[in-house]
Amino acid sequence: MIEMTRRVGLEGSFAVAEAVRMANADVIAAYPITPQTHIVERLAEMIADGELDAEFICVESEHSAMSACVGASAAGARVFTCSAGQGLELMHEVLYIPSSMRLPVVAVAANRALSAPLSIWCDHSDAMSIRDIGWIQMFAENNQQAFDLTVCAFRVAESVLFPAMVHIDGFFLSHVIEDIELPDDDAVRDFIPDYEHPFVLDPDKPVSMGCFAPPFIYAETKKAQEVAFEHTKSELMSVWDDFGRTFGRHYSPVEPYKMEDARIALLTMGSYSETAMLAVDEMQEEGVDVGLLRLRLWRPFPFAELRDAVKNVELVVVLDRAVSFGMGGPVCSEVRAALYQMENKPHVIGFIGGLGGRDIPIAGFKYMVKRAQERVKDKKEEMEETELFGVRE
């Protein structure tokens, strides 16, 4: 355990910037978009003040932000970018490149709803739109985790040579000041060792990157990518283990809260997990057998860990913060798919809420648990319909 820590009040954006500074990033390329802007503003300040020695590329779009990160990473630099909502969508095409070309770009997304109508507020639509791209995706629920997971993202990305994204909820974390524990710079630098990419762009050792693949070889490249990507989960878990040993805070792909003896599991990702915890506290006092599962790791999806976490549960109540139109909630449908192979699988009832920054109070989670139980009792759980929570009709 490291003794040299400081307790400071930091908003989530600044906590991320601290992690990037301590990681000693070489190149940062980013484009402003609410609610991510405080991260890049803080990083620009750090560079201007000489606290961080990095090249800051003020690109003209998010598409170019990710493209510049790809170039810098291919040239061996430790790189960072951040975005949100529409920005992540504009990056979309380029996001496939670091995951297919094994470039350990680290990014933070301050999750934001997608147009139209325009909304700068939080939901997970942007995160869901990139779930099939081959990035490691982790969700933070508070500012301490925003810091910790960003530190871990550098370490894991560089050890597996895949890009990693940390999702922090826009405004809920990016703009909220919380008391967090900042470790000593040296401790973080020791935790993230210098790395050398095995195939950098270097005239002394020429390589061709990003070649073109006809049908006879494309599928093999994708198989190689999938096999390697699957391996990222165990590597991330060992990084988290080491982080826990070093800094005293422990992470895992599916984190239970008061799940002992719980018959019902609420399942959340991101900042609403903390509201859900309060709801679980109250419900347990009221005699409801409910606990909480927080999905920390979204990609690669933690199938085994999730099945293990619900093996004694009769009902899983999933909160999604995005709509997959014509399909329901994306997290719920994946949870259902993951549990399908279980012999005694629990019922899974999904709700969609918190769209475009809409609040979900404690009472909201209580309602969802109650309503889900009713639906199971009425045998309506087979209905594919997902209830949108708190919508005026």
Place this chain on the structure above:
Amino acid sequence: MAEGKEKEKGKEGDLFIPRLVTTDEYFASGHRACMGCGEALAVRLVCKALGKNVIIVIATGCMEVVSSQLPWTSWRVPWIHTIFENVGAVVSGIESAYKARIRKGRIAPKDVKFVGFAGDGGTSDIGLQALSGAMERGHDFLYVCFDNEAYMNTGIQRSSATPYGAWTTTAPVGEKQPLGQMTWKKNMPEIAVAHRIPYVATACPSYPLDLMDKVRRGVDIEGPAYIHVLSPCPTGWRTPPNLTIEVGRLAVETGVFPLYEVIDGEYRLSLELPELKPVREYTKKQGRFRHLSDDAIERIQARVEADYARLKSKAGL
């Protein structure tokens, strides 16, 4: 000119020219470019001028597809392709990575040149924004646009660099629209000049030494440099492959594609042309212009003359 004299001149060239040009090849043979491809020739010459201490970023397009089919590569220098429209941004990232890593002592100082390659579509259409950003930010790089005046790789579709009156598959010649391309070619070198970058030039592989000189100047100058290379395309221009060099020369000699440099804002014509050849001499060699009426050719002629006069006045002539 008597036949004998011409032969003798050619012999002189055989003796002298090879001494000016390295025999090293960085863009290896065996690639899949079409017969007579002006772009492949231009790439080869540009690479000779760049030498081996270079990192090349290339856009999706003909040159990427013909040179990099897995598991082979024609590139003897470090080379990266990602997507179509982001060459300016990728090269910015590479240049910044080298700057930071050298400054932080992560790698030993080395003189590496950062170069972007793209076609006319990848430059004046879809890649314009990323290129503009990179030029505005002042990265130290050379960008070479190989302009074959349409989306040749996807099958001869029009781009904003396709000249007025040219047939393409998306600007076809029809009864209602007998002209083909109905818009004038976007002046990409002038867009680069408007960024106030230190070096802008036009070139053509029909003038190989001029092309290579410009590449050396562009890459040696600190800051962004832009070279626009007209690259005749037998497939898309509907010309016989053995006329590539001649067609390129005619583009220059008619004033359709003048060769010039803009160094720190100062214009300099690369070739003295006391008189321009008629545009018709250029258009008549190419199937893509075969439908043009006399009226249309006159409109092109007038435009070429006006543009050339404007260019000369910028050069103080």
